[in-house]
Amino acid sequence: MSISMKAFNTTSIGHNHIRINKVCEDASGSYTSDTMSIAIVADGHGSDNYPRTERGSRFAVQAAMNCVKEFMEGIAPDELDHGTNHPTIFAQLSKSILSAWHTFVEDDCTENPFSESELTVAADKYKKYYQSGKNVAKAYGTTLIIIGATKEYWFGLHIGDGKCVSVDTNGNFSQPIPWDEQCHSNITTSICDSDASEEFRYFISKEPPLAVFIGTDGIDDSYAGNDELDSFYRSVLTIFGEHGFEVGCNEVEDYLPKLSQLGSGDDVSVAGILNIEKITASVDLLKAQNEYSSALLLKSRAAHTLLSTKERMEKANAAVISELKANMVDTITKLKKANEDYAKSQRDYDEAEAAFKLAEQKLTAYQNMINDVSTDVEKEPHDIQKESRISEIGLSMEKDQSQENNLQ
Secondary structure: OOOOOEEEEEEEEEEEEEEEEEOOOOEEEEEEEEOOOOEEEEEEEEOOOOHHHHHHHHHHHHHHHHHHHHHHHHHHHHHHHHHHHHHHHHHHHHHHHHHHHHHHHHHHHOOOOOOOHOOOOOHHHHHHHHOOOOHHHHHHOOOEEEEEEOOEEEEEEOOOOEEEEOOOOOEEOOOOOOOOOEEEEEEEOOOOOHHHHHOOEEEEEEOOOOOOEEEOHOOOOOOOOOOHHHHHHHHHHHHHHHHHHHHHHHHHHHHHHHHHHHOOOOOEEEEEOOOEEHHHHOOOHHHHHHHHHHHHHHHHHHHHHHHHHHHHHHHHHHHHHHHHHHHHHHHHHHHHHHHHHHHHHHHHHHHHHHHHHHHHHHHHHHHHHHHHHHHHHOOOOOOOHHHHHHHHHHHHHHHHHHHHHHHH
């Protein structure tokens, strides 16, 4: 393998962990020799039920490094020519890593028994486990991603969340290790699972990559999607290609705390295996791809913003139209009611006016009759004649009242 194929790793405590005075639960490691390169990241579980998870991630890196070195030194490249034996080969490697990790865990439990203070925040079920010495590996739970490369092949081995991103010599990005559908939200598979040996996924290729990166989920969660994650790794490649391996490692190490602060807030680890010579030769291509990727992301964000503002505008317009329609219906209802009230008032007025005129006519008639009687009395002084006349007027008034009653 060319000496230009180099491995690197870096880990940074998460911004949120610093804020709440919590330990870093990530770990990473890398190794390069004349014949191989290896890179590893591990992410301990953040739950209070895993009180020694930061030790578990360190043990996982140590166990994996030892086992993978032994594996790569002992296996002949032609043993990997036949895909039919790959499941068996990687199952054996997974089991050897798990066995080594459990040994680290058991030794640590023997040397450092669980204290009461360690378990104060753990759920009762887990306290009983750990105090009784049963299922103590849970306390050390962690994810694990491994990549290894020689002149003849490269492979990846993975349990839990986080991502492996490979870049071919044409600058194309992919995630070759199959994704675990059991990993979602804050749920992940782990090397502390009882069936962990069956939960490892792997990938192997004899096509030499330009680079392969692995990162814990604190890296993934800092980006909105795979395009932005690829853009980050492309920028890293450009730095390595322009400024060399040492500067590239330092730049990544310096950037990770900022990434955690601006992104997930979680612990962050990145490791990789890079073909430095080919990356250096591909700097112009990487720059052009990075510029294109950045422009595409800006366009995508602008399109998303445009669509979002359009949807808000259409929603606002619909609300205005709906309100206008509602107001129009309300106004029409009020107008109809006003017309009905006016019509009723007009009818009431007409009836009242008719009744008034009838009453006015009656009053005038009575007044005229009384005036006529007064005149006749003056002309007829004899009392008998006066009484007779008044009697006639009374009969006449009763007759008029009877007719009025009939009219009503």
